[in-house]
Amino acid sequence: MYKSTGFISFVLRRFTGVVLVLYLFTHILVIGSATQGKAAFDATLKIVQGPLFKIMEIALIAAVAYHAFDGVRLLIVHYFNVIDYRKSLFYAAFAVAAFLTAIGGLLILQALFYKA
């Protein structure tokens, strides 16, 4: 195992990629329940609007934000000669993802506790 900042970034990118694919299936499953009528759709929505799923949504924001901004990092590396700033780019992707997760997470938690 060759540990480095790049390795952490690589593992996170792959992991969040798998998470996003799994989320997509869940998403289709939930939305797809609408084809079985209003009652079935409402019942499914009730499940996914519980506190557990809200917490999982925060994790989803983290996955989306990290995967997206790691992609932005790759685009920057591809189109500009920024190899000297490679470490900073990793940290920037981590920081932006953490920042967006914090904002999104706070909003979700606020809605959750405000309702309760």
Place this chain on the structure above:
Amino acid sequence: MPDSNQQPTTAIVRIQRFNPDVDKKPHMQDFTVPLTPGTTILDALHQIKTEQDGSLTFRRSCRHAICGSCAMNVNGRNVLVCKTPLARELDKQGCVTIKPLPYLPIIKDLVVDRSSFWEQYLRVKPWLIPPDNVPEKEFRVSPEEVEALHNAETCIMCGACYSSCQVIAMTKHYVGPHAALKAFLRVLDPRDTAPAERLADLAGGDGVYRCHTIFNCIDACPKNLNPTQAIETLRKLAQKRQAMEEARQERQKTLALPVKSEE
């Protein structure tokens, strides 16, 4: 009581040992070696082999960082042990950990099987394919064209980048940073006649697009080369390889003539 300001006179070298005839899996073994300000890690390995345990096996040759034999994993980083001072790598306990290059099959102790490394090297045809009409006297290449190759030409083929690459850890079919760097050297060489053919191979499934841009290769390179930038350049060129081929044919018409700066 010893003076606390005094430099330590010994160091502990923790080496991963593996004898295929006896061991089922690798284990760590500690040796104590004398430490002087100029001691390199290779010196320490030599000391162990000649005075403590003759069965310790490792590759080395030139001992001044040009043969590329002694790349090893020291404290989790791939380095050439001949140019790495022992004192710099010691932790607070005065210990350094040496392992063979990761992700490659171990033959014995610190010696790894580099077959896949050389297979990928040969795959990119690392030799120059010159034009049919070789000039009588010499090729005239401009300083700018030489400058572009500067990134790639001082590679010593030590394998430090190759075995730090996360993609190599997953598949040995990937071209690898060393071979990509060599391909970059040939593709950008104005004397080479087959840039499109080289780029077509590199644009395939196990080519340069498989790089995950982790930058381990740059951090590992003992010659401060930049395989990632070479891979990024090849990715861009691979998308316009036909134009590249035409430009090369055009350039080769004037390859035997004096370059602009000399006119």
